[in-house]
């Protein structure tokens with residue numbers, strides 16, 4: 001095992017040990033599935049959209065991945081506050097390796113969380129269109145997870161303490177989620193919203209996930225994959241750079 | 249002939265300055281530490297000891313000055329420098345949600361200790377600090393002193409050439425402190441490990457250190473062997489010399505609220 005591996009393992013161990021936290025974080029997707037899934041279903045159906053649960057489920061899966069991943073990235077701030085970050089920063093392992101280990105660990109955890117929510121969706125009547133495509137859905141889940149863990153890390157590396165957390169929550173995570181097409185289709189939108197959704201990397205994640213799970217896509221699976229992969233690499237690069245510049 | 253060729257220098261610091269915005273925490277200090285030496289870096293609260301250690305250990309960039317640790321420049325040769333030293337931080341740096349053993353193992357992996365050697369050393373060191381029976385317990389269930397002991401054990405896992413100890417015995421009972429210094433001395437003798445330490449226990453520094461440097465308000469006041477220092481200041485103990493040089497007033501002027509919280513937490517062993 002190397003530095004990357006042990007950083008990864010640490011995330012997994014912590015996730016596994018805090019199963020109660022994991023179950024607690026199912027509350028949010030549950031609420032969305034019940035309140036929106038059942039609440040909007042009649043209107044959506046009337047407007048000719050079809051089965052809203054089918055539409056919503058990939059969005060809710062993406063949401064829980066987004067939140068878990070961003071929180072995993074932001075853990076850098078906790079590690080800084082509790083001092084453990086120092087231990088990893090003076091070790092003879094490149095900061096890139098440490099950052100990648102953290103990110104892959106966070107991404108694995110967020111993907112697992114996404115899979116748990118996927119099963120939750122099944123319980124609420126969601127049905128994937130094809131079993132074969134499920135494999136590609138996992139790839140999209142992992143890409144979304146990696147992208148946002150890296151983004152969380154990049155942001156958290158610039159911060160001293162948790163004070164900025166509400167700002168991150170309200171001005172980054174929430175807009176990313178609401179302007180991603182997780183809840184509503186990306187067609188026929190007002191101009192500003194149109195551009196905002198196109199600039200939002202999560203839109204391609206949601207679209208890709210929805211495409212692989214239900215066959216419904218706005219941008220096409222190939223574009224989704226290409227754009228998402230490119231942005232994920234870019235953000236990971238920025239995150240690694242940002243992490244390498246941390247001073248304590 | 250110059251005696252101190254750079255080959256035998258474990259640490260060299262030249263005209264080192266660190267500013268936090270306007271505030272000068274370390275003010276143009278220079279000193280050398282010979283290989284195999286036990287070097288005590290002393291000074292009142294807020295003198296700039298930890299800041300200096302952070303610069304030597306690649307955690308902070310100096311504002312001005314040149315540094316060498318084992319002939320590596322901690323600014324431009326970070327990884328080489330990091331391989332060559334170990335550090336026990338002043339503030340806690342354990343992962344509370346891992347067990348004692350996992351914290352040790354984590355460190356051993358980060359420092360590339362071969363698997364076979366890992367288990368052996370971890371067992372030895374955990375026994376040494378009296379925590380072997382608690383190896384499977386989560387660190388969050390430990391007392392302040394136990395955490396401190398674990399951090400010391402962890403800093404020794406990879407047998408570094410230079411060991412930085414920032415107030416290693418803070419919050420430890422006298423038994424453990426004695427035990428601890430004996431072990432440090434042994435490491436220094438047997439492994440030729442250079443020790444760079446800070447402490448506020450002057451008797452301990454006097455007993456263990458080959459060389460002493462005293463810093464106050466970021467400025468280096470004096471350096472040399474304990475003997476020289478006592479001679480120059482006309483005092484009998486290091487504590488007297490220290491007080492004579494640094495005065496009797498309490499250093500509060502610069503300590504922010506955050507700093508005081510940290511100190512309070514340290515004293516009470518909280519996080």
Ligand SMILES: Nc1ncnc2c1ncn2[C@@H]1O[C@H](COP(=O)(O)OP(=O)(O)OP(=O)(O)O)[C@@H](O)[C@H]1O
Pocket residue numbers: 248268271273291292293294295296297298299300338502503504507
């Ligand atoms: N990140 C920082 N930002 C601003 N000021 C800082 C920072 N870190 C340290 N200082 C200030 O620099 C000065 C030196 O701090 P340092 O931690 O080096 O002292 P020290 O000698 O280790 O003291 P102690 O014995 O209390 O540990 C203090 O006045 C402290 O408030």
Ligand SMILES: [Mg+2]
Pocket residue numbers: 297298299338414
């Ligand atoms: Mg200090």
